[in-house]
Every structure is written in C-alpha cells, then in structure tokens.
Amino acid sequence: MMDPYQELANAIVMQAVKDYRIALLHSKKRPDNNGYQIEVASLERFFRSGWFGELTSLNAEYLIRRVNEEVQKNDR
Secondary structure, X not given: OOOHHHHHHHHHHHHHHHXXXXXXXHHHHOOXXXXXXXXXXXXXXXXXXXXXXXXXXXXXXXXXXXXXXXXXXXXX
C-alpha cells in the first residue's frame, strides 16, 4: 500500500499535468486570450519549482516537453 502523503503528492502532480495540457490546448486555439498564456506560464513555474521537486522525482523539463509534444501531435 502506498504512503498517503505520496498518493497526495502524485494527485497534485497529475492534476497540474491535466491543467497544463488543457491550458496549452486553449492557448493554441485562442492565442488572443492572454489568460491561457498566463496559466501556462504559472504551471511551468510550478513544474520548475522546489515544491514540485519535493513532490516528485520527475524531470520537469522532460515533462513540459512531453506534454507540449502531445498537444502538438493531437492538435493536427
């Protein structure tokens, strides 16, 4: 059984990834809407933060790149 704190950390990271994916999709479809760019930048700051590093051992730059590639591929 997984440690409840680790489960919470994983849930926080997974939600941030889902939010990032949605923000990227919207920012590409509506580049005129500054709110989406602000959300993308905010989530990228979170991924690069010390807190993210405490929550997971995932490589933030790899995660950002992979989600961006996924959004590009699925947006065609």
